[in-house]
Amino acid sequence: MVGVAHRGVAGAVGEFAEATGSTYPLAIGTDVDWVRTWARGDRLYIVGKDGMVAYSQYGFREQDPEVWKKVLADLRAGRAASITEATRKELQVGDVLPTIDMPELTGDKVIRLSPESGHLVYRDAKGQERSFKASVGFFSRY
Amino acid sequence: MKFMAFFSLVSALPLYGDGAVADVPAVGDVLPAFSLPTHKEDKLSWNPSGNSLREAEQTTNPDAMVLHFFQPDCNACQDQAKALEALR
Numbered sequence: 449m450v451g452v453a454h455r456g457v458a459g460a461v462g463e464f465a466e467a468t469g470s471t472y473p474l475a476i477g478t479d480v481d482w483v484r485t486w487a488r489g490d491r492l493y494i495v496g497k498d499g500m501v502a503y504s505q506y507g508f509r510e511q512d513p514e515v516w517k518k519v520l521a522d523l524r525a526g527r528a529a530s531i532t533e534a535t536r537k538e539l540q541v542g543d544v545l546p547t548i549d550m551p552e553l554t555g556d557k558v559i560r561l562s563p564e565s566g567h568l569v570y571r572d573a574k575g576q577e578r579s580f581k582a583s584v585g586f587f588s589r590y
Numbered sequence: 591m592k593f594m595a596f597f598s599l600v601s602a603l604p605l606y607g608d609g610a611v612a613d614v615p616a617v618g619d620v621l622p623a624f625s626l627p628t629h630k631e632d633k634l635s636w637n638p639s640g641n642s643l644r645e646a647e648q649t650t651n652p653d654a655m656v657l658h659f660f661q662p663d664c665n666a667c668q669d670q671a672k673a674l675e676a677l678r
Contacts, residue, residue: 449655449656449658449674449677449678450634450655450656450657450658451658451671451674452626452657452658452660453629454659454660454661456661456663458627458629459629460662461628462629462630463662464629464662464667464668464671465629468672469675470674470675471675471678472674472678473628473634475626475627475628475634476626476627477624477626480624480626482622482624483624483659485613485614486614486615486657486659487659488613488614490659490660490664492656492657492658492659492670493621494654494655494656495621495654495656495657496654497641497651497654498620498638498641499620499621499638499639499641500617500618500619500620500621501615501616501617501618501619501620501621503617504615506614507666508666508667508669508670508673512670512673513673513674513677516656516677517677519654520654520677523653523654524654529617533617
């Protein structure tokens, strides 16, 4: 088990180790070219003893550890990985945006973006509503 | 009056075009040799030809290695690290 930070300095990685209780090696790969490529999407790989990627995933879901266990068991038994990537449900063109409730950043009230009667409706923390013809969404882990 | 909404969501990641993350290594690619500093001021080195992982003067030859790329202040990354630690 190896962690590689692709952003931040040693102090931040030390705090990460403390916060997570991580006892495995945590390396610092900030501003390292190959790390920048391999890390896109905060990726996780499982590599076999041949040095080759046997499994790859981005992001994290609660069910992932069961997949990791299966892949590790395969590799330790000398078999090819029975699973090579995590299953993710992603929005596709034509899908309807689900109703999104989010806590506002500066308080504990909820803001909502929802598709209603053919329009996107945004309701702010004060309950005021606006309709939109289009919406641009930016997904991030922050 | 016409409006365009901008919103951001916490959780997912950078996807491009058809949903694939662009230009990331794929299954079958070889993890390159590396030597990186650790937060404990040691070196962590990997040599794929010898299947050797070296940290703080200790060398192992793992049958499999989980490699997690993370950002220290990312909550999802922290959850993932806890899950990895539980797996040890």
